[in-house]
Amino acid sequence: MSPAPFRSRRAPYFADVPDEKWNDWRWQLSKRLNTVEDFEHVLTLTEDERKALSTQGLFRVDVTPYFVSLIDPDDPHDPIRKQIIPTDCEVLPFTGMMEDSLAEDRHSPVPGLVHRYPDRVLMLVTTQCASYCRYCTRSRIVGDPSATFSRSEFEAQIEYLRRTPQVRDVLLSGGDPLTLAPKLLEELIARLREIEHIEIIRLGTRVPVFMPQRVTDELCDMLQKYHPVWMNIHVNHPNEITAELAQAADKLTRAGIPLGNQSVLLAGVNDCVHIQRKLVQDLVRIRVRPYYLYQCDLVEGAGHFRTPVAKGIEIIEGLRGHTSGYAVPTYVVDAPGGGGKIPVMPNYQISASDHKIVLRNYEGYISTYEEPLTYEPHDPKTCPYCRTRRMEPGQEGVSGLLDGVDMFIKPEGFDQLHNRGGGAHRLRDNADKWKPLGIGSGNED
Numbered sequence: 001m002s003p004a005p006f007r008s009r010r011a012p013y014f015a016d017v018p019d020e021k022w023n024d025w026r027w028q029l030s031k032r033l034n035t036v037e038d039f040e041h042v043l044t045l046t047e048d049e050r051k052a053l054s055t056q057g058l059f060r061v062d063v064t065p066y067f068v069s070l071i072d073p074d075d076p077h078d079p080i081r082k083q084i085i086p087t088d089c090e091v092l093p094f095t096g097m098m099e100d101s102l103a104e105d106r107h108s109p110v111p112g113l114v115h116r117y118p119d120r121v122l123m124l125v126t127t128q129c130a131s132y133c134r135y136c137t138r139s140r141i142v143g144d145p146s147a148t149f150s151r152s153e154f155e156a157q158i159e160y161l162r163r164t165p166q167v168r169d170v171l172l173s174g175g176d177p178l179t180l181a182p183k184l185l186e187e188l189i190a191r192l193r194e195i196e197h198i199e200i201i202r203l204g205t206r207v208p209v210f211m212p213q214r215v216t217d218e219l220c221d222m223l224q225k226y227h228p229v230w231m232n233i234h235v236n237h238p239n240e241i242t243a244e245l246a247q248a249a250d251k252l253t254r255a256g257i258p259l260g261n262q263s264v265l266l267a268g269v270n271d272c273v274h275i276q277r278k279l280v281q282d283l284v285r286i287r288v289r290p291y292y293l294y295q296c297d298l299v300e301g302a303g304h305f306r307t308p309v310a311k312g313i314e315i316i317e318g319l320r321g322h323t324s325g326y327a328v329p330t331y332v333v334d335a336p337g338g339g340g341k342i343p344v345m346p347n348y349q350i351s352a353s354d355h356k357i358v359l360r361n362y363e364g365y366i367s368t369y370e371e372p373l374t375y376e377p378h379d380p381k382t383c384p385y386c387r388t389r390r391m392e393p394g395q396e397g398v399s400g401l402l403d404g405v406d407m408f409i410k411p412e413g414f415d416q417l418h419n420r421g422g423g424a425h426r427l428r429d430n431a432d433k434w435k436p437l438g439i440g441s442g443n444e445d
């Protein structure tokens, strides 16, 4: 006996739509719901929702008929409803709120390209999505119909990638790359594939979740011409895992595309260990590997979705060891100001001595691991990988403290601030010989 199959749902209002239309992604896109009148065909709106939907200047609303059908129409707290139907909470400001909380604009060498990490870039190829998440981290640019794909910006992005050989991984996102016209999407991927140093291409997309009909055989045939291609989808709640999504995931994995999931920890949607456990277990059933669980960003309009970081730690505590290791995502806080993704997790190391560490497991069992008394350290001089490594100066980080010649990392202005004595009473004179990390990291050979 196999496990119970995933369900398929269609709101009664769409019952008479012929299957060939319902299963056509172009129909799904063209029949998206966005007004009070549209939604009242399928849901009983609350006063809050009605007010928000009539407010000018709110972040764009659009929902596919397929996705709106997954909502329980009579439940004002439905977890899918909260992700896509606005409420008047969106206008509330909060402490720490920012427009571009990840400082992506500052990390853009050319418009639409975010080069934050040494070897990979984020490429924003469209501002359009199949439906709009109310907590969107890029609501400053996403949804704007006037800001569509620009050929000249694309050429500038390709040109930057050509002359930046350290980039080996390009992540197509937006907006949602799978909303691009099929020909344009292929052209874009083909152009990236022509660049020799680009090893992997990734797609970040919620289209398989909002509109699984888009995952056609033609799409899969096209993508597999450009391998290695990886894909991350975005599922937040077990109710989003349907027969249609399962089929889309099956097609993509059969085409050789490894699937990951990135979800966002959202108050009132999935801020519960038991919901998360069911979510990640259902994801691995459809061969999607949970990749990241994000702390909700400090973005305008998303204040009511935020949880304490402790909630994420509690969720990881409830997953690791309790269920398949494959099903456990990495919980990350995308650091405001552009610090990037920072993993946060429960502590498993309790103590340590010279040759012993003390660890606890998920059950609270406390154990020790005896470390070797002698260890012949790895010799970088004879290791071909050590000799050929290349690292962009300044990005060695804490890892550079471990294997380089640097002894510390210090904030800018540190020396001036701590030079209050002016040097007159300096006890030791070697302070200035220590260089900030990135200047002398020991790997210049």
Ligand SMILES: *Cc1c(COP(=O)(O)O)cnc(C)c1O
Binding pocket: 114, 115, 116, 117, 120, 121, 122, 171, 341
């Ligand atoms: C998330 C992200 C990436 C990819 O990060 P991974 O940890 O490799 O998945 C790349 N660039 C930017 C700007 C990102 O935000």
